[in-house]
Amino acid sequence: MRRSILALSAVLAGAAVIPAQAAEVTETELMQAATDLSRQYDANYADKNAAAMAALYAPDGVLVSPSGSIVRGREALKAYYVKRFAAGARGHAIKVSEVHVQGDGGYGLAQFSVISPGADGAPHETHGAILAVYRRDPDGWRFRIVEPSVPETAGR
Numbered sequence: 001m002r003r004s005i006l007a008l009s010a011v012l013a014g015a016a017v018i019p020a021q022a023a024e025v026t027e028t029e030l031m032q033a034a035t036d037l038s039r040q041y042d043a044n045y046a047d048k049n050a051a052a053m054a055a056l057y058a059p060d061g062v063l064v065s066p067s068g069s070i071v072r073g074r075e076a077l078k079a080y081y082v083k084r085f086a087a088g089a090r091g092h093a094i095k096v097s098e099v100h101v102q103g104d105g106g107y108g109l110a111q112f113s114v115i116s117p118g119a120d121g122a123p124h125e126t127h128g129a130i131l132a133v134y135r136r137d138p139d140g141w142r143f144r145i146v147e148p149s150v151p152e153t154a155g156r
Contacts, residue, residue: 025101025104025136027099027100030100030101030105030106030134031099031108033134033136033141034096034099034108034110034132034134035096036141037132037142038094038095038110040052040056041053041056041092042092042093044056045089045114046092048090050080050081050082053077054074054077054081055074056143057143057146058143060072060073060144061073061077061142062144062146063077063080063145063146063147064145064146066128084116087117088116088123089114089115090115090116091114091115092112093113094112095111095112096110097109097110097111105134105135105136106133106134107131107132107133108131108132108134109132110129110130110132111127111128112128112130114126127150128148128149130146130148130149131145131146131147132145132147133145133146
């Protein structure tokens with residue numbers, strides 16, 4: 001019992017020493033960050049640079065791929081993009097339409113298009129929407145979660 005009380009006291013004491021809050025994020029700042037990340041994403045996609053793609057995400061970043069698989073962490077993200085590029089994906093374009101601030105980050109909605117092989121192997125242009133969660137890390141803005149969605153008939 002005494003150990004539990006000491007452990008609880010240590011946790012509570014540690015909780016009392018919280019670093020000062022970062023400056024509040026404005027909607028304008030978040031829109032600029034989201035737009036900048038989207039431009040970098042499209043440029044890295046055009047360059048087929050899987051390592052740079054993964055670096056746009058937080059270290060624990062997540063991509064819920066259009067197929068539904070969950071890709072977690074930078075190494076897994078890099079491997080995912082290597083496969084996408086090898087399969088012929090190209091011509092990615094994102095247009096951020098809105099952002100919403102939450103704490104020191106937020107989320108946004110965007111439209112996108114990409115050219116990738118369809119079920120028949122021929123290149124198809126797919127259009128869809130993206131829900132992205134943004135986080136401001138000490139070294140800049142990153143994607144925390146990205147979830148693109150495409151119409152069910154896309155790529156068929």
